[in-house]
Every structure is written in structure tokens, then in C-alpha cells.
Amino acid sequence: MPKVFGQNMRIMLKNHLKIALRFFLRNKLFTGINVLGLSIGITAFILLISYIGFEKSYDSFIPNVDNLYRVTLTTNLGGNGFATSATNHPMAGPAMLSDFPEVESYTRIADKPMAFSGTMNISYTNTLGDEIKSDAIDDYIYFADNAIIDMFDIQFIQGDAATALDEPITVILTEKIAHRFFGNEDPINKMIEINDNFKLKVTGVFKDRPENTxxxxxxxxxxxxxxxxxxxxxxxxxxxxYNYVKLKPGTDPKVVEAKFPAFVKKYLGNIMNEHGFEAKFALQPVKDIHLKSHLLKEISPNNSEGTLYFLLIVAGFIIAIAMINFINLSTAKSMERAKEVGLKKVVGAPRSVLIHQFLFESLIINFFAVIISFVLINLLIPSFNSLVGIDVLNFGMWGKWQVWLAMLGIFLIGGILAGLYPAFVLSSFVPIEVLRGKFHKTTKGNILQKTLVVAQFVISIALIAGTYIVYNQFSYMQNQDLGFNAEQNLVFSAPTYADSTTQQKIESFKRELIQNPKINNVALSDEIPGKPIIQGNTIRQVHERRELGVNANFVIIDQDFIKTYGIKRLAGRDFVKEDASSLYTREGAVPSGHRVVINRSAAKNLGFSDPEAAIDQKMIFKFGPIDRTAQIIGVVEDHHQQSLQKGYDPIVFMHFESYGASFVTVNITGDNIRGTMGQIEAKFKEFFPNDLFNSFFIDDYFNRQYRAESKFGTICLVFSMLAIFIAALGLFGLGSHMAMQKTKEISIRKVMGATVAQALAIIPRKLLSLVLLSGAIALPIIYFVTKKWLEKYAFKIDLSVSMFLIPLLLVLVVAALSILSQSFKTAMVNPAESLRNE
Incomplete structure (x- = not known):
């Protein structure tokens, strides 16, 4: 019996395969549209979920990552609201290990700027006497306790991981950086130099870290x-x-956080009372940092969980459109096979065999689509990597079970959904009625088809409108007046501040540059636009109590900075060289008089609504642990220090006579920019031969802040266009079917004297009603979603009617062209030929 059943099954499958192949070959357009639409949809879906999977995998490779936490600091300076920072006090970790039995270990990490001002030039002189220099790794240099090695699973290739960072002047390197400096030499116990005057001994080499951290x-x-x-x-x-702690297994972090109020009072109580601020500690899971953390002083740029959810919706929309196409076309095409089904039922074919046949055909199309998508994904991966900025294959895309599960799910779900409805509907027909030609589509069938078309339009309109608004916002941000001159301002790292003669060399260097007719101005500063300001504290008017101080950021500049950046002066005057003051006198930490320039936001925070009222007023500011008095000599307009996602920073500009500047800004004029840059570099090397010259333009540097938004917008645009293309493919196929159904009606209209345009008018009218209904559903949803999304931007566009009408019209035009292109062919056929078959 099992043998007979197996033979029958093979015969049935062989028969199904023959029928399916004949049907596919007779209906090449239908088959091609379905396979192409599905394969593009699957390709887009898999690529997007692979990117989403990568972003969600950050730090997941670290063992026991669930027990790792970053200790954040929230402060309330002078009653101005709370601000949370990713950094904390350096003794927070050690004190927690001492006071909390739940803490297993800690590590502290300092970013490079905390230890060195200006640039960090790394060099090594090899056994041949060749000096190898680099500063390309500045952003990846940290100062940390030895516990970082175990806590973050740093895997050593050479050296002793247990003691590598115990000594003060030791350093460990990644394999890639070790090879850059040492080549085939053994790096252990070799000395590298920072800024030609600070030596570090290499005590370890560790494996390059994964990108997803x-x-x-x-x-x-x-x-x-x-x-x-x-x-x-x-x-x-x-x-x-940055303070990180590892909690003992099974520890509830809320238990530790409940102890923080008493802990903060114990160690910071006196300081908080003295300086009039409040501090709070919290534990932040390391695994949540990349997607859920947007604190002050983040150690690296993070993504947004909301962005990934949006992309997941886009991926779902694309595969949904592809599936709707398939179901719609399969349903429409199945009606042409009513007589085939009737004949089979007459000769005794049971309903189950007919259902199996349609499901089998559907699964075959899905199978071909999955195979083609597999090829497309591998072909498109280089372009996709460039788009999203990661290497999906290196991430192990094909090794992820989720990717294979998604492809299997699409194959089965898509095949069954697309085959199920026509299979059950057609297999339920009464053979005699079908063979007499009395068969017609049911009302339920019409409603289902229209519902699927409307769903397709809703998704398309939503994607286009959302992408259009996102692009308008990003365009607005990049074209907004920044409040400073971003054109042709060349910035490079200031020379290493080695000794007292460096300042004199810098002044001489500036004078030499100014003599160049292609250079307008040269300025020194410790901050530049586009970079978060590190220094911040409270300011207040001299007659105000300490607890009434307001928060402000401090930027150290020279007398040419405001002029070089073209920041508008509102009241008072700019710095002159004589305004420079000292941080310390010879006796040590004794404050001396200061003159400052503040921006409009700082003036308002101090209580000066009119900038003129602030001139010559005295204010008290805290720079370090000491209160200092300063005279306000000028007020300038606010400028965008950071992305337009953030509001204006209240800034106090200070001019000190001796400090290690981090940046030099040169305002260039004329057309031969590259030639002038070469002259500046040559002059820099003449004065500072031991320093590396690394330059960039401030507009490029500032726009780096928008890389994440730009990438997000481009991804949305590319995949929205793919969704429209897939939808257009389906409408093209549906239009072909509709035109075939309307052949008799169009021919009769032409016989009665109607023009081609009049004969075709019946189709656009139905199409228009479906698109308008779709717009009525999609646009209110997109309005509320994008309005909510725009709330995170301090400076944003106003949502206009055109932003919603344009996507609606675009979908209407694409749909009309897709359907009418096929209908027009039908309308051009001689009516006599069409009616001869009736």
C-alpha cells in the first residue's frame, strides 16, 4: 500500500509539474512579472533585515554582556534642568567596588582628548632608522585600567593579558595597528612615541575588534x-x-541603583552643597548603548532604535507589496482557467488534487524567486555595503539562522497565500456552469482584489510621503544658515605644545600665513563648529547667589576666531590681543581678571534680554574648581555648534594668553584652493617639522554629523523606489488582465463611435477612486508619524500640503501609466477581430 501511494504521489507531482510548466510558458508575462517582483522584494527584505540584525547585534559578542553596565551621571546645574552624560567621576568605579558587594569588577576609560591637547602623532623608529608616523588612529586611543581586557573580552595574540596595563607607561595595540608600525618585527617591549616627547612601551597585541561595538x-x-x-x-x-562595572551573576541592577542616592551623598555631598548642583547616578546596560543611548559625551556615534523599526516597517512593506502583486495576479489569472478546472472535475479530479495543483504552481514560482534573490543579494552586496557603511558578508550574513528562516518563511508563506485563494475558489466551481460559460467572478472576489490593490497603494503612498518628508528635513538641515562662515575655512590640528617657545612659533606662523594674499584670516581655538564642546560649568551675575548659576559651555579662542568664522556681533566689541588673560599666576591657582565674549543664548540665560545691557557687566564663572570674575565685552549671535537636531549652545568665549590650542583655522580666498592648501602645508612643515599636517574643510567636518541621517534618508529613498517599481510591475500585469477582461466592452464602445481615449476612460475612473481611497487612509497616518518624528529636531520644517499631494499624484501617475500602457494596446485592436470571438 505505501508503495502504491508513493507511485501515485510521484505521478501526481509529475503531472502537476508538466501542467505548471505549460502554464508558465503560455503566460510568460504573468510568470516573469511574478518572479521578478518577488525576487526583488525578497532581495530588498533580506538585505534590510541583515542590516537591522547587524545594528541590533552591537556588543553581543562580549561574554556575560548582560552583566556589564556603564555608570552614567545626571546633573542639574543651577536649576536649569537635568542633563545626563555618558561620563562620570573617575572614582565612581573604585568606590562602587568597595561599597557594593554586587559589583564584581570595574574599569575606567578616558578618551584621548582628556590626556593630550591638540593632535596626537604616533611614531616608531624601526631597526633601519626609518620613522613611521600616523595619527589616523586618534579616535581609537583610550586610557584604561587593566580590567578592560577581561571585561570586554580583548583577545591577546602576544603579551600577558593579566599584567599588560599594570605599569604607567605601557600600551597595547590591535593586530592591524601593530603591523602598521612594526611590520614583521616583534612589537613586545618596543617603544612608540606620542608627539615625539612621550614614550610608551608595547606590552601586548590583541585581535582586531568586531565592527559591531x-x-x-x-x-x-x-x-x-x-x-x-x-x-x-x-x-x-x-x-x-567612562566608568563600566561588571555585576555578579544574578544581580538585579535595580538593587544597585537603589543604593545610589546614599552613595552619591557620601562621596559628592559636600561638593554638591558647595557648588550648588545635584547629581544622580544610574546603570546603563552595555548592550543597550548603541541603539538606546543618546547622552552627552557618547564615546562613539550611536544609531536609533526608532530608525531600525522604521527600516523594519519598510522591509515589511516591500515584501508585502511583492506578495500582494503575486496574490492579485494569481487570482486574476486563475479566473482564465475556470474551464480547465471544469473539465478536470468532469473527468473525476477530486477537489484536493486541484488545490494541490494551484499550491504547487505557486510554490514553484516562489522557489524560482528565492533562487534568483539569492543570486541578486550576492551581486548587490558591494553596493549595499557602500550604502549602509558595513560589510554584511563579514558580519556573517549567510551564517545567521534568522536569514535562512526568513527566506524559508517567504517561500512557504508566499507560496501558500498566493495559491490558497484561487485554489479554493476555483475548485469549488460547479463544472456544468463553468463549461456553459456562465461563470463570473463573485462579489467577494472583487472586494478581495480591490482590497489588495488599495493596500498596495496605501503602502506605496506612505513610503513615498515618508521618504519625501525625511529628505526635506535633511535638506533643510544642510542648507540652513549656520550662523558662521563655513565656506573655504580650512582647519588642521594645531602643533604639539612642547614648551614656551611653541606659542611664539605659532604667532610667527600666523603672521607668515596672513602675508599670503590668498589668506584672509587665521585663528586658534580649542573647539571648532561641529564638535561637541568639552568644557562646561555655571555662570551667573555677580549679585546672584551661587545656586542661581546657569549652565554654559566654554570655548578658548584667540582674537581672530570670531572674525575668521564670521560670527555676527550684536553688541560690544571683539577680542584684541591685549584682552588675553592667564588661567594661573606664578603663585599657582589664583584667578586673575578676565574679559569674555558671550553669545545671545548665554546672555539670555544670564538675564539680559537686550545684548547691549550685558556690555561691561560682570559675571562669575567657574573654570575648574575656582570661581572667577569676568567682564563681558561683547555679545555675538548664536551659531550652530552642533547638528540642527540640537538647540543653540550657550557659549562663553575666553581668550587666554598661553594654552595648547587644538585647532588652527585658515580662511582661504580665490579659486586655486588646492594650490593655497599646498602653500599652507609647506609653511606648517617649515615651522613644525615634527608634527603631521592633517587638514579638512569645516563645512565637510560639520556635515559629518548628518552622516547617519543622510544614510537613513538614502536607504529610505532607494528602497521606496524599489517598492514603487515592484508595485508598478504588479499594476502592469493587472492592467494587462483588466484590459483583456474589458476587450469586449472597449470594442463595443469603439463600434458605437467612441474614440480610443473615450473607450479607455472606464479604467482610469476606477483607478482614480482606488488611489484616492488609499491616500485618505495613508496620508493621515504619515502626517502623525512624521510630525512625531520631527519633534526630536530643535530646528525643523513645517509640514505643507504639497508634501502629501506630490506622493499621491506620483502614485496615481505611475499606476495610470502601468495600467494604460497595456489597455492602450487592447484599444488599438480592430473591434471586428475582438468581437469575432464572442
């Missing part, structure tokens, strides 16, 4: 370089360090 690492210098007793790096007065 919030903490990319290139070089790690021993935290002990800061010293042990009495310095700020081991105190409660310098909240600029």
Missing part, C-alpha cells in the same frame, strides 16, 4: 599614566571618565 579600540594606554594620589584622574572633581 560601541567601543572601537585601536590603542589602549595604561590608566596608571595619570598617577595615583591627589590628581584629578583619581578624584571626585573631574567627571570626564
Amino acid at each position: 560601541h567601543l572601537p579600540m585601536g590603542m589602549i594606554v595604561s590608566y596608571n599614566i595619570f598617577g595615583q594620589d591627589g590628581d584629578h584622574a583619581n578624584s571626585w572633581v573631574w567627571p570626564e571618565f
Whole structure:
């Protein structure tokens, strides 16, 4: 019996396959549209979920990552609202290990700017006497305790992981960086130099870190370089360090957080009372940092969970459109096979065999689509990698079970859904009625088809409108007046501040540059637009109590900075060289008089609604642990220090006579920009031969902040266009079917004297009603979603009617062209030939 059943099954499948292949060959357009639409939809879906999977996998490779937390700091400076920072006081970790039995270990990490001003030139002189220099790894240099090695699973290739960072002047490197400096030499115990005057001994080489981490690492210098007793790096007065703790297995982080109020009071109570601020600690899971953290002083740029959810919706929409196409076309085409089904039922074919046949055909099309999509994905991966900025294959895309499950799910679900409805409907026909030609589509069938078409239009309109609004917002951000001159301002790292003669060399360097007719101005500063300001504290008028101080950011500049950046002066005057003051006198930390220029936001925060009223007024500011008095000599207009996603920063500009500047800005004029840049570089090397010259234009640097938004917008645009293309494919096929159905009606209209346009008018009218209904459903939803999305931007576009009408009209035009292109062919046929068959 089983043998007979198996033979029958093989015969049935063989028969189904023959019938399916004959049907596909007779209906090449139908088959091609379905396979192409499905394969493009599957390709887009798999690529998007692979990217989403990569973003959600950040730091998941670290063992026991569920027990790792970052200790964040929330402060309330002068009653101006709370601000949360990713950094904390350097003694937070050690104190938690001492006070909390739930803490297993801690590590502290300092970013490079915390230890060195200006650029960091890394060099090594090999055995042949060749000096190898680089500063390309600046963003990946950290100072950390040895515990970082175990906590973040840093895998050593050479050296002793247990003691590698115990000594103060030691450093460990990634395999890639070690090879860059040492080639085939053994790097262990070799000395590298920072800025030609600071030597570090290499004690370890570790494997290159995966891309999916919030903490990319290139070089790690021993935290002990800061010293042990009495310095700020081991105190409660310098909240600029990243503190990570590992909790013991099974520990509820809420239990630890419940102890923080008493803990903060114990260690920071006196300081908070003295300086009039409030502080709160919290534990942030390391695994949540990349997608859920957007705090001040993040160690690296993070993505947004909302962005991934949006892309997941886009991926779902694309595969939904592809499936709707398939179901619609399969349903429409199945009606042409009513007589075939009737004949089979007459000769005794049971209903189950007919259902199997339609499902089998549907699964074959899905199978071909999956195979083609597999090929397309591999062909498109280089372009996709460039689009999203990651290497999907290196991430192990084909090794992820989720990807294969998605492809299997699409194959089965798509095949069954597309084959199920026509299979059950056709197999239920009464053979005699079908063979007499009395068969017609049911009302339910019409409603289903129209519902699917409307769903397709709703998705298309929503995607286009959402993408259009996103692009308008990003365009607005990039073209908005920034409040400073971003054109032809060349910026490069300031030379290493080696000794007192460096300042004199810098001044001479500036004078030499100004003599060049192609250079307008040269300025020095410790910050530039587009870079988060590191220094911040409270300011207040001299007659106000300390607790009434307001928060402000401090930027150290020279007398040419405001002029070079073209920041508009509202009242008072700019700095002159004589305004420069000292941070310290010879006796030490004793404040001296200061003159400052503040921006409009800082003036308002101080209580000056009129900029003129602030001129010559005295204010008290805190720079370090000491209160200082300053005279306000000027007020300038606000400028965008950071992305337009954020509001204006209140800024106090200070001019100090001696400091290690981080940046030099040169305003260039004329057309031969490249030639002038070469002259500037040559002059720099003449004055500072031991420093590397690394330059960039400030507009490019500022726009780097929009890379994530730009990438997001481009991804939305590309995949929205794919969705429209898939929808157009389906409408093209549906139009062909509709035109065939309307052949008799169109021919009769032409015989009665109607023009081609009049004969075709019946189709656009139905189409228009469906598109308008779809717009009525999609546009209100998109309005509320995009309005909510825009709330996160301090500066944003106004949603206009045109932003919703244009996508609606675009979908209407695409739909009309897709359907009418086929209908027009039908209308051009001689009516006599069409009616002869009736």
C-alpha cells in the first residue's frame, strides 16, 4: 500500500509539474512579472533585515554582556534642568567596588582628548632608522585600567593579558595597528612615541575588534599614566571618565541603583552643597548603548532604535507589496482557467488534487524567486555595503539562522497565500456552469482584489510621503544658515605644545600665513563648529547667589576666531590681543581678571534680554574648581555648534594668553584652493617639522554629523523606489488582465463611435477612486508619524500640503501609466477581430 501511494504521489507531482510548466510558458508575462517582483522584494527584505540584525547585534559578542553596565551621571546645574552624560567621576568605579558587594569588577576609560591637547602623532623608529608616523588612529586611543581586557573580552595574540596595563607607561595595540608600525618585527617591549616627547612601551597585541561595538579600540594606554594620589584622574572633581562595572551573576541592577542616592551623598555631598548642583547616578546596560543611548559625551556615534523599526516597517512593506502583486495576479489569472478546472472535475479530479495543483504552481514560482534573490543579494552586496557603511558578508550574513528562516518563511508563506485563494475558489466551481460559460467572478472576489490593490497603494503612498518628508528635513538641515562662515575655512590640528617657545612659533606662523594674499584670516581655538564642546560649568551675575548659576559651555579662542568664522556681533566689541588673560599666576591657582565674549543664548540665560545691557557687566564663572570674575565685552549671535537636531549652545568665549590650542583655522580666498592648501602645508612643515599636517574643510567636518541621517534618508529613498517599481510591475500585469477582461466592452464602445481615449476612460475612473481611497487612509497616518518624528529636531520644517499631494499624484501617475500602457494596446485592436470571438 505505501508503495502504491508513493507511485501515485510521484505521478501526481509529475503531472502537476508538466501542467505548471505549460502554464508558465503560455503566460510568460504573468510568470516573469511574478518572479521578478518577488525576487526583488525578497532581495530588498533580506538585505534590510541583515542590516537591522547587524545594528541590533552591537556588543553581543562580549561574554556575560548582560552583566556589564556603564555608570552614567545626571546633573542639574543651577536649576536649569537635568542633563545626563555618558561620563562620570573617575572614582565612581573604585568606590562602587568597595561599597557594593554586587559589583564584581570595574574599569575606567578616558578618551584621548582628556590626556593630550591638540593632535596626537604616533611614531616608531624601526631597526633601519626609518620613522613611521600616523595619527589616523586618534579616535581609537583610550586610557584604561587593566580590567578592560577581561571585561570586554580583548583577545591577546602576544603579551600577558593579566599584567599588560599594570605599569604607567605601557600600551597595547590591535593586530592591524601593530603591523602598521612594526611590520614583521616583534612589537613586545618596543617603544612608540606620542608627539615625539612621550614614550610608551608595547606590552601586548590583541585581535582586531568586531565592527559591531560601541567601543572601537585601536590603542589602549595604561590608566596608571595619570598617577595615583591627589590628581584629578583619581578624584571626585573631574567627571570626564567612562566608568563600566561588571555585576555578579544574578544581580538585579535595580538593587544597585537603589543604593545610589546614599552613595552619591557620601562621596559628592559636600561638593554638591558647595557648588550648588545635584547629581544622580544610574546603570546603563552595555548592550543597550548603541541603539538606546543618546547622552552627552557618547564615546562613539550611536544609531536609533526608532530608525531600525522604521527600516523594519519598510522591509515589511516591500515584501508585502511583492506578495500582494503575486496574490492579485494569481487570482486574476486563475479566473482564465475556470474551464480547465471544469473539465478536470468532469473527468473525476477530486477537489484536493486541484488545490494541490494551484499550491504547487505557486510554490514553484516562489522557489524560482528565492533562487534568483539569492543570486541578486550576492551581486548587490558591494553596493549595499557602500550604502549602509558595513560589510554584511563579514558580519556573517549567510551564517545567521534568522536569514535562512526568513527566506524559508517567504517561500512557504508566499507560496501558500498566493495559491490558497484561487485554489479554493476555483475548485469549488460547479463544472456544468463553468463549461456553459456562465461563470463570473463573485462579489467577494472583487472586494478581495480591490482590497489588495488599495493596500498596495496605501503602502506605496506612505513610503513615498515618508521618504519625501525625511529628505526635506535633511535638506533643510544642510542648507540652513549656520550662523558662521563655513565656506573655504580650512582647519588642521594645531602643533604639539612642547614648551614656551611653541606659542611664539605659532604667532610667527600666523603672521607668515596672513602675508599670503590668498589668506584672509587665521585663528586658534580649542573647539571648532561641529564638535561637541568639552568644557562646561555655571555662570551667573555677580549679585546672584551661587545656586542661581546657569549652565554654559566654554570655548578658548584667540582674537581672530570670531572674525575668521564670521560670527555676527550684536553688541560690544571683539577680542584684541591685549584682552588675553592667564588661567594661573606664578603663585599657582589664583584667578586673575578676565574679559569674555558671550553669545545671545548665554546672555539670555544670564538675564539680559537686550545684548547691549550685558556690555561691561560682570559675571562669575567657574573654570575648574575656582570661581572667577569676568567682564563681558561683547555679545555675538548664536551659531550652530552642533547638528540642527540640537538647540543653540550657550557659549562663553575666553581668550587666554598661553594654552595648547587644538585647532588652527585658515580662511582661504580665490579659486586655486588646492594650490593655497599646498602653500599652507609647506609653511606648517617649515615651522613644525615634527608634527603631521592633517587638514579638512569645516563645512565637510560639520556635515559629518548628518552622516547617519543622510544614510537613513538614502536607504529610505532607494528602497521606496524599489517598492514603487515592484508595485508598478504588479499594476502592469493587472492592467494587462483588466484590459483583456474589458476587450469586449472597449470594442463595443469603439463600434458605437467612441474614440480610443473615450473607450479607455472606464479604467482610469476606477483607478482614480482606488488611489484616492488609499491616500485618505495613508496620508493621515504619515502626517502623525512624521510630525512625531520631527519633534526630536530643535530646528525643523513645517509640514505643507504639497508634501502629501506630490506622493499621491506620483502614485496615481505611475499606476495610470502601468495600467494604460497595456489597455492602450487592447484599444488599438480592430473591434471586428475582438468581437469575432464572442
